[in-house]
Amino acid sequence: MTDRDPTHDEGLDAHLVVDRDTFRLDIALQAIPGDVIALLGPNGAGKTTALRALAGLLPLTRGHLRLDGTELARTPPESRPVGVVFQDYLLFPHLTALDNVAFGPRCRGATKAEARAQASDWLNRMGLAQHSGTKPRHLSGGQAQRVALARALAIHPRLLLLDEPLAALDARTRLEVRARLRRHLAGFEAVAVLVTHDPLDAMVLADRLVVVEDGRIVQQGAPADIARHPRTDYIAQLVGLNLYRGRAEGHTVRLDAGPAITTTEHLSGPAFVAFPPGAVTLYRDRPTGSSARNLWRCEVAGLETHGDQIRADLTGELPLAADVTTVAAAELDLHPGASVWATVKATQTHAYPA
Numbered sequence: 001m002t003d004r005d006p007t008h009d010e011g012l013d014a015h016l017v018v019d020r021d022t023f024r025l026d027i028a029l030q031a032i033p034g035d036v037i038a039l040l041g042p043n044g045a046g047k048t049t050a051l052r053a054l055a056g057l058l059p060l061t062r063g064h065l066r067l068d069g070t071e072l073a074r075t076p077p078e079s080r081p082v083g084v085v086f087q088d089y090l091l092f093p094h095l096t097a098l099d100n101v102a103f104g105p106r107c108r109g110a111t112k113a114e115a116r117a118q119a120s121d122w123l124n125r126m127g128l129a130q131h132s133g134t135k136p137r138h139l140s141g142g143q144a145q146r147v148a149l150a151r152a153l154a155i156h157p158r159l160l161l162l163d164e165p166l167a168a169l170d171a172r173t174r175l176e177v178r179a180r181l182r183r184h185l186a187g188f189e190a191v192a193v194l195v196t197h198d199p200l201d202a203m204v205l206a207d208r209l210v211v212v213e214d215g216r217i218v219q220q221g222a223p224a225d226i227a228r229h230p231r232t233d234y235i236a237q238l239v240g241l242n243l244y245r246g247r248a249e250g251h252t253v254r255l256d257a258g259p260a261i262t263t264t265e266h267l268s269g270p271a272f273v274a275f276p277p278g279a280v281t282l283y284r285d286r287p288t289g290s291s292a293r294n295l296w297r298c299e300v301a302g303l304e305t306h307g308d309q310i311r312a313d314l315t316g317e318l319p320l321a322a323d324v325t326t327v328a329a330a331e332l333d334l335h336p337g338a339s340v341w342a343t344v345k346a347t348q349t350h351a352y353p354a
């Protein structure tokens, strides 16, 4: 585990206390350059409040906000080394894609020619060279998202904030933009914080999830750890996904570490495959009549109760989480150390490019 303590003047060190009428946000966030953090939480939990406080759009009631060792609380938002991608991208409608991206560098003292050269470079990197003269209304959702990202990155931010970066996109575009955004974030050398409702976005894009409920952090950690050991019902439902990486060939994703998973999607190349714990069926004995292609022998490592469901943490051929009813758990005599067979139908899995 990396040392996340930004005491060496690198990264984000924040304690955000913000009062809004009867609501209080009180969270501490630490990150080192290269970290991608996802803030997740139910409606009204305080995610947007946190993002706005980080951007300087809401004042702190108390606490501190240090970036690379500099206290930002008194720096006006437009002078902070902070790039923001808003949910609906907020591109200037009357400016071309190029001038939208050039806006930040221009405001920070670059000449018009310099700012445009930098903007052009960013648009190239985003694969948008041929759209530099296009106005936002003629861009697709995915293209507008990339322009917004280029605009945020063009100021060389030390903190990149993304508010529901994929929410405005239709399901198809979302897949593609998610994969692309992931590559950009992986190469980003400062701290990135994104707010999302979507556990899949969070797990694919972030190295660390910070779950906020009612203004407080209720759990944080690596996505896989949180998925296996959720501490609240909300998190159990939210991150209820088994997620793996591998290489797809047709309807099969061969995992980097583990067996192959049969999916309905037809892909080739690096891919993720995910399925919810509720999609897993458990058997004590090897099922004979089952048509499921995905059949693995596992051992119960742990059990946790969430309402009337039991989440089984399984190890073995494929580590996975499975949700079963309390009745089923009793019938299967599930207990740590018990060996079980797990099946997942291809139709219950979801594969997408990595």
Ligand SMILES: Nc1ncnc2c1ncn2[C@@H]1O[C@H](COP(=O)(O)OP(=O)(O)OP(=O)(O)O)[C@@H](O)[C@H]1O
Pocket: 020, 021, 023, 041, 042, 043, 044, 045, 046, 047, 048, 049, 050
């Ligand atoms: N302008 C405002 N004035 C006063 N209180 C507000 C204001 N905006 C939001 N709040 C309150 O702050 C709390 C947190 O809201 P916030 O928008 O940060 O949550 P969120 O986690 O982003 O929710 P959502 O997922 O619905 O966007 C809520 O209880 C909300 O009622």
